[in-house]
Amino acid sequence: MTRLLFWLALGGSGLIVAASPTVDRRAEAIEADVIAWRHHLHAHPELSNEEKETAAYIAQRLERIGVDELKTGVAGHGVVALIKGTKPGPVVALRADMDALPVTEQTGLPYASTVRANYGGKEVGVMHACGHDAHVAILLGAAEVLAGMRDELTGSVKLIFQPAEEGAYPAPKWGAKLMIEEGVLEQPTVDAIFGLHVWSGEPSGTLSFRSGPFMASSDFLRITVTGRQTHAARPWGGIDPITVSAQIVLGLQTIASRQVNILAGPSLVSIGTISGGERNNIIPDEVVMTGTIRTFDPDVRAAYHERIKTTAESIAAASGATAEVYIGSDTGYSPTINDPELTAAMADVFTQVVGAENVKTAPMVTPAEDFSFYQEKVPGLYFSLGVCPPDIDPATAASNHSPRFVVDDAALVTGVRAMATMAVEYLARHAE
Structure with a gap:
């Protein structure tokens, strides 16, 4: 009733x-x-x-x-x-x-x-x-x-x-x-x-x-940048992974602003940790950074995975360094x-x-x-x-x-x- x-x-x-x-x-x-x-x-x-x-x-x-x-x-x-x-x-x-x-x-x-x-x-x-x-x-x-x-x-x-x-x-x-x-x-x-x-x-x-x-969605991101160690007073004697990493952090921000369709929903990539070096006057061999990727659209999520890899590797290559990108899709959330x-x-x-x-x-x-x-x-x-x-x-x-x-x-x-x-x-x- x-x-x-x-x-x-x-x-x-x-x-x-x-x-x-x-x-x-x-x-x-x-x-x-x-x-x-x-x-x-x-x-x-x-x-x-x-x-x-x-x-x-x-x-x-x-x-x-x-x-x-x-x-x-x-x-x-x-x-x-x-x-x-x-x-x-x-x-x-x-x-x-x-x-x-x-x-x-x-x-x-x-x-x-x-x-x-x-x-x-x-x-x-x-x-x-x-x-x-x-x-x-x-x-x-x-x-x-x-x-x-x-x-x-x-x-x-x-x-x-x-x-x-x-x-x-x-x-x-x-x-x-x-x-x-x-x-x-x-x-x-x-x-x-x-x-x-x-x-x-x-x-x-x-x-x-x-x-x-x-x-x-949430995906774990790790980028390992490898250069060549040298005295910080002679940076031309090696390949500086710290400056390369800085360029990569900035470059990643162009994915959201310039490389994916913003009409599909908000998206971002944030770097939360950067680790490299042991002493103020030594340029290290390696820098490791970790972060997170957040998207709302499956296609945008896939595009981020591809473009983060391309961006990091290309920036590193321009300076003679290498960048290894790991995205933990298997541990991420949809x-x-x-x-x-x-x-x-x-x-x-x-x-x-x-x-x-x-x-x-x-x-x-x-x-x-x-x-x-x-x-x-x-x-x-x-x-x-x-x-x-x-x-x-x-x-x-x-x-x-x-x-x-x-x-x-x-x-x-x-x-x-x-x-x-x-x-x-x-x-x-x-x-x-």
Whole structure:
């Protein structure tokens, strides 16, 4: 009856938009639990591919919730669960990432992380500086809401708790790519997938999304420039890889400004490290620089790979040096591209959850997400949840990955409602 009333209110114009009183009521009833789960996870972060205790915590909660199927140890420490509706139908997946970052927390929160771990051969602080603790708590909340609604579900909901979203180089595969390889989108076959990311630059409780390209691809770049060592007082006696490297850094910027079609979307290449030489008066043999490539279009991404190689090698050759270019496409992330048809079909759900005044069109952003690999296999929609506390200006809020990154706990219940409602609505709208 509720669905019929909403349909009639819209003029009976085709798409049935359901109210979500059951989801809202159940989400609000567990809000305190969701906050407590997040605080526990925040105080006990684990780095990529080291999420053993996090996975155990998730599995324990899912067992208490009462899911129909539960698998652990997927792609390392991944956890996958299934909630089956009482009637057969499609399968929708909801995904949360669970790893933390090598960041020493500076928030001063009572549940702030004091965890230390080894990363890259150094002891570092560990922090949920990107909000993955919130993602896990939200998905656990959605799981509890949906498990209590089996009688209303036509189809099944697959819950994907994914390790290593932040990367695990030099491992050959990790995170979403490895989960897919190990069959996370099969048995049963997933028809569509949804995910969210908390965002400190948006007001708490707002939802943002866009159709098509949303987040950039990410490729690791390393350029090794080889010259010939000589005394710095006699630079003509050798080949200076430092000046060649400087020319290459500047030359790379012409790829975005002069060599690719800017109408296909934003793109950039940034050099983050340069290393070469041991002494002020010795020109070294070699300089190594590393950086990142960000694009939104697959063709532009391929063009960057080709033109970076040509630019670096040609500039080096002009000075008698050589440049070896390595682009880690196998370790990079594809652009996060929201399926246009799925996005259009589910766009009204955002308004249903938070009201039109709290729904925003997300800009294209240059951070990357391995949710993109799921979207290459099945239709997917990835969106943002604003978590900036009301006493902080979103324009000046500490960004994701900052040691001062904070999440407004009041936004978590909105995330639960959004994820659960997406699942309920997708199954209802695709019932046979």
